[in-house]
Amino acid sequence: MKTLFQHAKKMVLIGILPLALGGCVATMKEQVLDSTNESQLQKRSYQTRAFDTTDKQKVLRAVIATLQDLGFLIDRADSTLGSISATKLDSYLLKITVSVRPRGDQILVRANAQYNVTPVEDPKPYQDFFNSLGKSLFLQAQNVD
């Protein structure tokens, strides 16, 4: 026979469940557009760095080498578009797309990554990536405003 206490226990569990799922439930619009609490500008600022060079080809080659050094497999590369996509498999799935475009006498490099099914929204991994890229280019990665 079920006591009132047992019912109360069940209620507590049911109460926790939506809280537990709350972290990963988003509307389809949010999922498609990635329109989270971060502004587009915020995202761009930590995903982008500028390098003092006009040599797009050299930067593209350095991006490829850096990604390989970080354990990525190069999925595709397009020198006209200036984009490189790569995947890292290490019991997790990490995907990254890097785009390279000239701006004045600099080259802008932008990266966006996805860990399993979530976008990488922590600035630190991007910082790690740009530091490695800077080392292989012998150039300092500069913040872009």
Place this chain on the structure above:
Amino acid sequence: MKKQKPFFSSSPSAYRRRTLMLIPLALTGCVTPMPPEAFQVSQALLDQRQLQSRRFDGLTEQAALVSSANVLQDMGFNLENSEVSLGVLTANKQRDATNAGEIVGAIFLALLLGVAAPVSKSQSIRVSLVVQPAGSESAIAPFYAGASGATPKETAKKAISAMPDAEQKAVIAAATKPGNYIVRVTFQRVVTRTDNSIYVETISDAEIYQEFFDKLSKSVFIEAQQI
């Protein structure tokens, strides 16, 4: 076999366990965080670079790519993507992943514990191959400079055509002169088990890379001799 307890078990200990299990989930949402070292170069990754790279001297970048594409085809890969101006090739193949050792293990487990452990069923193997000039020895590289917007070939052509005749000849000779290149290859695989679960890995078996480069060396030689 032990009977599975229902989620809302009436036993107090089970209730406590379930509730405790939900709390971290409630705090973190449903995602496991990315390992902080995912974008950092480690000693293991440096060793991997060693394993995945070989230097080839005295050939053109195009010859290195053609030989590599031929070797991948010899190994049954289907070419997926390529960008010659960046020295990139990507290929893949699907293969059976049944493994004798794994099946023996699963049978033992089944006999001892009475549970059927899932085993590898099929796999998708992917490879990327990149040819990069070794050091500063690329003959064409200086002419890629200032390639904003234009494709490197166009830029190089423009730069070359603007030169006096004697210089033009020297540059063309330099561009077609064989150089030294680093070929780096990476193999990854996605394995599907009999219960349709998957696991993913970057292949780190030294023998596989060794054998690939042996084949590539032979292919480069054959290509050079036009056999």
